[in-house]
Amino acid sequence: MKTINYLSLVAVGLLLIYASLGLPYRGDSDALVNQDTSLIGTPVASSYYIQNAYKDANTPNIVTAILCDYRGFDTLGEEVVIFTAGIVCFLLLNRERKIEKKQR
């Protein structure tokens, strides 16, 4: 059983390495995501951001402009997730402590 596990692990690893050979190189200007239009002729969002982020928001750091302006709703959801984690931690741990105190 153990040999089957290791063999399947090696097989999946080789498959991932083979799949990574088809990816474009980092910062390749010929890659599909860096083109102005996609394969079916619609405009691509990333080239719009690169060309217009400084003009629209006066922000040299494109990552900040995208995170807080163009995709602000996404960041709002992320923050609500963190807030929910804190609230759940607060509620669960405090409730346990109160039950323990009642039983004593």
Add this chain to the structure above:
Amino acid sequence: MKKSSDSPIILLLSRVISPYIMLFGLYVIFHGHYSPGGGFQGGTMLAASILLIRIAMEEKVYEMQFKKSFDIPLGALGVLIFFGVGLIAMLLGGNFLDHHFLPIDWLAPADVRFMGILFVEVGVGLAVMTILVAIYDNLLEDDDA
């Protein structure tokens, strides 16, 4: 922790290092337009500087720095700042979170969006800082050894 640390090195170093971490966190939040960083990273660094004091000192000391009862309300305030910026833009005629429509008339339109990004980042930083401190405080509740 509840009891203060025994080692004078830890006490001195945590006192000396913590304000600098906090200053760098504020720099990361407010300089996020020009350099890598932003609300999330800066808020986490502010939380790290508070947690350093909380680990090294006793309870009486760190309650003076940042009260335990403040952390959940301030986190809610951070989320409300973010939500309120979006809601003001929506009430003044734009889409939700469209920073063009913020009521800052004396600035150019690009600068209005700049200020909107700044408000959003302050909200994110406040929420992340207080929530991380709240998780630490609730994990270390009173059944300490």
Add this chain to the structure above:
Amino acid sequence: MHWELELVLYVFLVIAALVSLYVKDLLTAVVSLSVFSYVLAMLFVSMGAIDVGFTEAVVGAGVTGVLFVVMIYKTSRRSND
């Protein structure tokens, strides 16, 4: 580009991950996990994703380590399996 440096970082990444999986002492595992996060942050930076690397360094190597240490302080230090 600097593929030799990245190869060294990848080797350290795998070593840190294996150490944090197989070690018995949980405090060592937490420290090794922080080393893992830091090496991963350097790899992100070398790939050009500076914001992601910054987040990984601050969260993974800083605050997560603190929370794990608090949990070890509240429970036991030895691993059972």
